[in-house]
Every structure is written in C-alpha cells, then in structure tokens.
Amino acid sequence: MPVEKNISLKPYNTFGIDVKAKYLLNIDSTENLREALTDDYLKHQDRLILGGGSNILFTRDVDGLVLLNRISGIEIVRQDDQRVWVRAGAGETWHDLVMWSIEQGLGGMENLSLIPGSVGAGPMQNIGAYGVELKDSFYELEALQLDTMDIRKFSAADCKFGYRESVFKHELKNRFFIIHVTFCLSRNPQLNTSYGAIAQELQHMGITVPGVRDVSNAVINIRRSKLPDPKVLGNAGSFFKNPEVDQQVFDQLKAAHPNVVGYPTIPGKVKLAAGWLIEQCGWKGKVVGHTGSHKDQALVLVNYGEATGKEIYELALKIRDSVIEKFGVRIDPEVNVY
Numbered sequence: 001m002p003v004e005k006n007i008s009l010k011p012y013n014t015f016g017i018d019v020k021a022k023y024l025l026n027i028d029s030t031e032n033l034r035e036a037l038t039d040d041y042l043k044h045q046d047r048l049i050l051g052g053g054s055n056i057l058f059t060r061d062v063d064g065l066v067l068l069n070r071i072s073g074i075e076i077v078r079q080d081d082q083r084v085w086v087r088a089g090a091g092e093t094w095h096d097l098v099m100w101s102i103e104q105g106l107g108g109m110e111n112l113s114l115i116p117g118s119v120g121a122g123p124m125q126n127i128g129a130y131g132v133e134l135k136d137s138f139y140e141l142e143a144l145q146l147d148t149m150d151i152r153k154f155s156a157a158d159c160k161f162g163y164r165e166s167v168f169k170h171e172l173k174n175r176f177f178i179i180h181v182t183f184c185l186s187r188n189p190q191l192n193t194s195y196g197a198i199a200q201e202l203q204h205m206g207i208t209v210p211g212v213r214d215v216s217n218a219v220i221n222i223r224r225s226k227l228p229d230p231k232v233l234g235n236a237g238s239f240f241k242n243p244e245v246d247q248q249v250f251d252q253l254k255a256a257h258p259n260v261v262g263y264p265t266i267p268g269k270v271k272l273a274a275g276w277l278i279e280q281c282g283w284k285g286k287v288v289g290h291t292g293s294h295k296d297q298a299l300v301l302v303n304y305g306e307a308t309g310k311e312i313y314e315l316a317l318k319i320r321d322s323v324i325e326k327f328g329v330r331i332d333p334e335v336n337v338y
C-alpha cells in the first residue's frame, strides 16, 4: 500500500486550507480498504474519509489516516420499460455520473448537475438543488462498517434522509465507509423546471420543449453565473443550512421584517433562506482578514487565498451570532467542520 506521509491536504479540499495529514491513502476497491483497516500499523490510526473535499472545513491537521475514496465504476444492474437501476462506485465524481445519466437519456439527476464532490458523499447530506434531492432517485447503498468490516446495504428508509441530512451525519457518524450507491433513474422523467430561474433560463436558451439535457444545461448555466468556482476562490458552497421554523415564528418574523424569505415545508413549518438572513445582517460581500461572505451569495464563505480554517470558522460563528441577535433564529453549518 503506497501510504503518503506528512502530506498537505490543500489540493484535497475546495476551501484550499493548508493543513497536513499524518498519512494519506488512496482507496480504489473494497479489498484495498479492508487491507488498510487491518494493517498492523494503520489500524491504530484515527481515520478520516475524504471524497472531493467540497463539504469540509479543516481547522486543524489530521493526526491520523486520510482515506481518499477513489472507488470507481458505473454499471447498469437492472432495467425495465420505465426504469434503469445504476450502481456507481462511491469515488466517482458526482457530476460525471450526472453527465453519464444524461448521455443515456435517463432522468432524475439533471437538477443536481455541477454539484462538486463524490458519489459516496452524496447520501451523507442528501445533496439537493433546484427542488430535487438525491433521495428522489436513490435506490440503495452499500457501506463497509469500519469496526467489523461487514458490508451492509441501506435502503432509503435506513438512511433516514432529511433536508441536507442522513443517518450518516448523526447516529452512524464515522462508522461506515460508503462504497457503492445505486440509483433508480427514469426513461420518461417528469422534469422539474418550476424552481428558481430554470424556466427563465430555458426561455433564454430558446427551448420550449425541454429534455433532461436542456434542464441540466440550464442548471449549469445558472450555477456558473452565480457561484464562485472553488478553483478560483476557495469555498465549500453554502456554509449554513436553511433553518426551519414553526409557522408561528415565521408569522412573527414576517410582521417585523415584511420581506423575510420563507418557503412552507411540512404543515406548520417554514424554511427560511439563510442567505437572506445573513445578507440582512450586513455580511454579504464583507471581507474579514483573508476570508469573507461572497459578494453574490452571502451563504457562501470564501478563502481569499491565505485563510486558515480557524479564521473561516470564527467568521462563521460571528455570522451565526449576528443572525441570532437580529432574528432570534439559529443557523447551523452544513459544512463538516474538522
């Protein structure tokens, strides 16, 4: 096993934070993973699983072993007249899988185009965008239990998917390495173009009867125009989740702040746009040392080049406190803080 030692993680996280890992190992198969977990020396090290590093903020060195997931492969495992089941290696790049599905004319993932990161991290927070979540096309996943090395299958119900949530962020945190994910895609998808600027972008593209590729292209165009490219400006997408509040709390906020942005979720609950709350507290575009809130999207915290993870985290805490002070609402990080 070619273990790298004392290596910078800067190329392995989209914030571009320069911390070090004591050991780093590429994992390209289940056998390779089992070997690493039973190695006489490595088995005593603390472990961190990393995919694309696009949803993590490093505030310290990793005094242990980074397992870099590179398990690849995309295969059709079952199909009928309507549906196609696709099993992907967890180390595949998410956007490559979406592009593969579009090449095959299959629908279900098009609204999730251009989300950075790996397939295996997708279920961790039930990635979502433009009114669609991973759970909508999820069939099952296989994960290796790190202490027993047994492989267990998880259905959608087992994963307990929620809004940017799953069982893997809570009771099963750090206990499983997701190795494969199977999706059920549609040959005749119902396109979701009602969210945000998709319909407007399709119109702008001159498309009246869109297909999956058109919706994907529209999402890609919108994302490119709005979001900072981590290759140019370090970031991990939305730093905070949108908070959900009781209808009663929303009504009180609306009375005090008539422009407050909220969307009903389940009866009696309203999701607030965290970006709006942060913007109202004056953070949008503000630069603090080597970090700041992005000028076009307040929810995205950025690294102007030399920021440490601690510096970014301190800014996040200040932002959180100011939102509590102004609105009485707590916003929690979506990004995994290490």
Ligand code: FAD
Pocket: 014, 048, 049, 050, 051, 052, 053, 054, 055, 056, 069, 090, 115, 116, 117, 118, 119, 120, 121, 122, 124, 125, 126, 127, 128, 129, 176, 177, 178, 179, 227, 228, 229, 230, 235, 236, 237, 238, 336
């Ligand atoms: P990593 O950052 O490598 O890991 C994230 C967490 O998952 C870590 O705790 C890690 O230990 C764990 N983990 C990773 N792989 C595995 C595995 N195989 N098994 C077990 N645990 C694992 N997210 C959205 O939901 N919607 C968006 O629209 C979106 N847009 C984004 C835009 C930008 C510009 C950026 C930078 C990020 C965006 N994100 C979005 C966040 C991010 O892309 C997703 O959360 C993505 O799924 C993270 O994948 P990753 O492989 O980079 O995960």
Ligand code: NAP
Pocket: 128, 129, 130, 131, 194, 195, 196, 197, 226, 227, 236, 237, 238, 239, 242, 263, 273, 274, 275, 297, 334
């Ligand atoms: P946007 O369209 O400007 O919308 C702002 C917020 O309002 C979003 O957070 C979104 O919630 C919510 N919203 C808008 N229209 C909605 C509707 N019809 N129903 C319910 N909620 C609605 O957001 P944006 O920043 O440009 O992002 C566009 C999409 O990409 C969003 O879905 C967003 O989640 C996703 N995205 C995610 C990340 C990340 O890192 N997690 C980064 C960039 C973009 P939702 O977030 O719940 O959709």
